Amino acid sequence: MTEPVLSLGGGALDQMMPMHLIVDQTGHIRHAGPTFMKLQPGRSLVGLRLLEVLELKRPRRVMSMDELAALAGGVLHFILRTEPHTRLTGILVPLSEGNGVLLNLSFGIAVIDAVRDYDLTNVDFAPTDLTVEMLYLVEAKSAAMKESRKLNARLQGAKVAAEEQAFTDTLTGLKNRRAMDHILGRMILSGTDFSLMQLDLDYFKLVNDTMGHAAGDHVLQKAAQIMVQASRVDDTVARVGGDEFVLIFQGLTKKKRLLEIARKLIAALEKPIQFNGRSCRISGSIGISISNGYDLPSAEQMMKDADLALYASKNRGRALATVYCEKLLQTPDLTAPPSSAGGPTVFF
Amino acid sequence: MHGLMNRAVQCFVRDTYGPRVWADVAVRADLGFDNFEAMLAYDDQITFRVLDTICDMRGTPRAAMLEDIGTYLVSHPNLEALRRLLRFGGVGFVDFLLSLNDLPDRARLAVSDLDLPRLELWGYTADRFSLTVTSPHAGFGNVMVGLLQTMADDYGVLAVMEFKGRQQATETIEINILETCFAKGRRFELAAPAGQP
Numbered sequence: 338m339t340e341p342v343l344s345l346g347g348g349a350l351d352q353m354m355p356m357h358l359i360v361d362q363t364g365h366i367r368h369a370g371p372t373f374m375k376l377q378p379g380r381s382l383v384g385l386r387l388l389e390v391l392e393l394k395r396p397r398r399v400m401s402m403d404e405l406a407a408l409a410g411g412v413l414h415f416i417l418r419t420e421p422h423t424r425l426t427g428i429l430v431p432l433s434e435g436n437g438v439l440l441n442l443s444f445g446i447a448v449i450d451a452v453r454d455y456d457l458t459n460v461d462f463a464p465t466d467l468t469v470e471m472l473y474l475v476e477a478k479s480a481a482m483k484e485s486r487k488l489n490a491r492l493q494g495a496k497v498a499a500e501e502q503a504f505t506d507t508l509t510g511l512k513n514r515r516a517m518d519h520i521l522g523r524m525i526l527s528g529t530d531f532s533l534m535q536l537d538l539d540y541f542k543l544v545n546d547t548m549g550h551a552a553g554d555h556v557l558q559k560a561a562q563i564m565v566q567a568s569r570v571d572d573t574v575a576r577v578g579g580d581e582f583v584l585i586f587q588g589l590t591k592k593k594r595l596l597e598i599a600r601k602l603i604a605a606l607e608k609p610i611q612f613n614g615r616s617c618r619i620s621g622s623i624g625i626s627i628s629n630g631y632d633l634p635s636a637e638q639m640m641k642d643a644d645l646a647l648y649a650s651k652n653r654g655r656a657l658a659t660v661y662c663e664k665l666l667q668t669p670d671l672t673a674p675p676s677s678a679g680g681p682t683v684f685f
Numbered sequence: 686m687h688g689l690m691n692r693a694v695q696c697f698v699r700d701t702y703g704p705r706v707w708a709d710v711a712v713r714a715d716l717g718f719d720n721f722e723a724m725l726a727y728d729d730q731i732t733f734r735v736l737d738t739i740c741d742m743r744g745t746p747r748a749a750m751l752e753d754i755g756t757y758l759v760s761h762p763n764l765e766a767l768r769r770l771l772r773f774g775g776v777g778f779v780d781f782l783l784s785l786n787d788l789p790d791r792a793r794l795a796v797s798d799l800d801l802p803r804l805e806l807w808g809y810t811a812d813r814f815s816l817t818v819t820s821p822h823a824g825f826g827n828v829m830v831g832l833l834q835t836m837a838d839d840y841g842v843l844a845v846m847e848f849k850g851r852q853q854a855t856e857t858i859e860i861n862i863l864e865t866c867f868a869k870g871r872r873f874e875l876a877a878p879a880g881q882p
Contacts, residue, residue: 453876459776470791472875473773477795479877480766484689484723491722 353463354441360387360429361437364402372461373442376417376451387440391415391425406431406438415442423451444468449475506576508554509561517575517583521636525628530590532627534599535643536564538580538606539620539655552612556619563605567598583640590629592660599623599658607656622650623658630661645672686732686822687799691721694735696764697757706742714738726798729822736824748827748848755831759839770795771836772873778840782806782814782833782860804829812862819855826856833860841870 350357355372369382382390388399395414399405408429415425426445429438444451448468451457462468504516512520524531538560545553557580564574564582573585589595602621609616624647628634642661649671650657659665665672699707711719714734721727740747759768770791774784789801802820809815816833818826830846837844843864849857 449876456874456876458873458875459773469773469875473770473791474794476766476773476877477770477791480770481724481796488722488724 350439353465355461355463356442358382358387358440358442359432359437360402360440362402362435364388364405366390367437372457375455375457375461376423377419390418392418402437405429409438413440421450421454423447423454448472509558509576511561511565511582512573512575514575514577517573517577517585518636520573520585521639524585524587525634525636530588530628532586532589532595532625533639533643534584534586534595535624535640535647536582536584536602537622537647537651538582539622539651541580541619544617544619548612548615548617552615552617555612556610556617559610560606560619560621564602567602567605583643590627592625592627595625595627595660596658599625603656603658620656622647622655624648624650624661625658626661648672648674686727686729687796688721688723688725688727689796689799691727691732691735692723693758693764694732694739694754695721696761697754698739700761700763701753701757702743710735710738710742713742747824751824751827752831755828755833756835757831758828759832759835768839769873769877772839773875778837778842778844778862778865779811781836781840782816783808785816812865814860814862815849816858816860817855818858821854823851823856826851826858829856830858833858837862838868839871841866841868843867 350359350368351370355370357370358366358373359368361367364386366382366385366387374382377390387402387405393399393405393408393413393415396408396411399408406429409431410428413427413429415427417423417425424445424447425442427440427442429440431438443466448471452468452472459469504512504519506513521533538556541553541556544556557576560582561574561576564584568574568584568586571587572589573583573587575583575585577583586595586598603623606619606621609618611617624643624645626639626643626646628639631638645665646659646661649659649665649668652671652673653659695707698710708719714731714737716731716735736747736750739745740750743750745753758764759771771781771788774788775781783806785804785806788804792799792801802818802822802825805817805819807815807817816829818829826848830848833846834844837846842862845861845863847859847861849859
């Protein structure tokens with residue numbers, strides 16, 4: 338079967354391919370589709386040389402009509418010579434003997450800008466052209482993406498809040514044990530020098546038992562405030578048990594300075610705390626371990642040693658601070674866990 | 686039901702009756718949360734519980750409420766994006782009607798898990814049509830009545846929509862176009878307005 342020979346008027350091509358150009362053998366435009374004409378408003382295209390209007394970028398530059406015609410059937414990439422230099426993709430086919438070429442063009446991916454730049458509407462595209470569908474999709478996808486981003490932002494906010502909560506002791510607002518383990522692990526990994534201070538409140542149980550939980554909670558909150566005030570921004574204060582706290586002092590390893598901080602802390606804790614018109618009296622015992630006392634500090638060992646030092650403080654009569662050293666191990670009586678029955682009698 | 690639909694109902698209540706009424710609806714319908722997320726899916730019955738709650742609170746029959754929601758979807762400035770997406774369907778109102786068959790597929794291209802009811806347009810004459818809306822859930826037809834009426838205004842066309850009821854899973858709407866150039870209609874440009882891509 339032979340292909341039927343088509344004879345189409347310009348009007349038919351305008352409907353089917355509104356971006357086409359008919360160019361004669363000498364390289365002059367003989368006809369331009371209605372949408373292409375919108376790209377050159379106020380300019381009469383017929384009679385102009387094609388290469389004055391468009392510049393061929395790929396596959397290669399051409400200087401003459403013969404060179405261009407030789408590229409028939411392949412993909413052509415043009416840019417418009419006038420502002421805003423819109424990119425155009427095209428294909429050309431030779432017309433019957435001596436009648437030049439038919440060049441059909443499209444905006445390709447540049448269509449989103451082109452639609453705006455030239456104020457194009459649905460009717461500027463052939464119904465078979467998927468441009469309008471593509472624009473629809475770009476807008477619909479952007480709207481859907483916007484909603485997704487909003488959801489992501491909300492989830493991110495909730496995640497941060499949940500993490501914050503997971504690392505916080507809700508009664509005092511201090512860090513909790515999980516957070517402390519985390520921070521300790523990070524410091525050891527990064528080789529940062531630091532000191533670990535274990536602080537047990539003395540006589541807290543008594544306050545709780547005789548004056549009630551509300552008084553106990555109030556005392557814990559006050560004690561937390563005192564510890565936060567005694568530490569610097571980069572330090573960590575964590576509540577790791579009922580009346581047990583851990584302070585981590587980043588970069589601070591001077592024994593003398595640490596004992597001074599500990600003494601001030603204990604003095605502050607011993608100031609009577611008022612609750613519903615009554616005075617609550619507590620104190621604190623402290624044990625300290627310092628990271629540069631170890632060849633390879635480990636969180637577990639340092640916590641254990643600070644604990645030992647803490648026992649020593651308690652056994653020596655409470656309201657004291659002790660820095661761990663190996664000598665402590667030679668005095669097992671001093672570092673035995675104190676029995677809860679022992680200790681001095683307390684008066685309010 | 687898809688979060689987008691639930692979210693649309695929520696926005697309708699918020700923008701029509703105020704945020705406090707929505708807060709009230711959320712409590713009375715026992716949602717257990719304050720806001721629907723547009724990009725999550727929810728159990729179907731939640732949507733109907735919310736609709737029943739609003740209808741009870743306002744004393745409005747469900748059909749009328751759904752029609753109002755349809756109007757809201759394509760007329761409120763907060764949902765301009767949706768109106769624009771629908772206007773991509775065609776240059777004139779009839780083209781738009783003819784594009785409705787493709788609407789569920791178009792929607793799925795953008796949001797793959799969004800299941801819209803099946804829409805089929807039947808043309809009798811150049812100005813008489815009927816649209817069938819097929820879905821396991823009743824009520825989409827009522828929403829479409831409000832939506833079509835408002836889109837007709839958008840195109841500047843005078844048309845009458847009539848809801849003909851539900852048979853099995855299919856609801857039918859009759860559409861009569863009385864005048865195609867009734868008013869100027871609202872503009873639509875292919876290029877998205879500034880601030881949008």
